[in-house]
Amino acid sequence: MFDPAIVQPPHRPSLEERALEEGTLDGTLVLKLGYRGAGFAGFAAQPTRRTVAGEVTRALETLLRREVDLTCAGRTDAGVHAIAQYVSVPVTVEELALPDRRLMHGLGALLPDDIAPQALYQAPAGFSARFDATSRSYRYRIVDGPARPVLAWDHAWWLKSTLDEVAMNEAAQALVGEHDFKSFCKATSAEGKPTHRYVSRVDVTREVECGESVVCIDVVGNAFLHSMVRTITGTLVEMGRGHRDALWVAEALAACDRKAAGPCAPAKGLTFVGVDYPQNLLTPWE
Secondary structure (H helix, E strand, O other): OOOHHHOOOOOOOOHHHHHHHHOOEEEEEEEEEEEOHHHOOOOOOEOOEOOHHHHHHHHHHHHHOOOOOOEEOOOOOOOOEEEEEEEEEEEEHHHHOOOHHHHHHHHHHHOOOOEEEEEEEEEOOOOOOOOOOOEEEEEEEEEEOOOOOOOOHHHOEEEOOOOOHHHHHHHHHHHOEEEEOHHHOOHHHHOOOOOEEEEEEEEEEEEEEOOEEEEEEEEEEOOOOOOHHHHHHHHHHHHHOOOOOOOHHHHHHHHOOHHHOOOOOOHHHEEEEEEEOOOOOOEEOO
């Protein structure tokens, strides 16, 4: 029996897909940007909510006077910050000739104060900020102890208890390597999807930033699951506060069950800090 509910609507190629088929796109504009996450419902565009992608798309469409489709290196959740997010947009040969100064000045004027364009690069046609990335880096900041943070208030999680960052760092090494990170992923987003990821580094250190003591959790990997870094953080914090023993992090990882790990840390402490691409793939826009 014919079921109209399963019939998919015909694909309508975007302007960029049509241009690519016609051979009129000759390269890719890659924008490095930072943003304060508090005022956004995440990176990904949403019709009725303020998002990073929505603001950047509007600015680029005004500047280029056409529709654009953005691809980002990693979609951040609501409240998460970035200092080195990368987005890519296919461009024409005429647009490749636009001077860097004009584009950066235009983007700076068109974007709101909580999004900062930082650099422009050129890449070959077909480049994807998402699929060509070889690794992504995040830093989670925690201010521990009874003193309320001052300058770190908007981008760190304040815990009134004291953390043992040395013990946290030792326990975190169980997460390095290729593993099934299902325990550290939002349960609903893991259903029916692969949850193996490769994490090349997890470091927990205590640093002084602007005169304040901050516990920093740096995580680098090829890709990340939904809420993965925040759940890793919440798990390490449970252990660092003395609520769990040193073996618990490894046991939570091996369980492959979200209930086995710790809570998801607040979004405001997380910052997307970097992306790596193959050498010489990106060149400065001139």
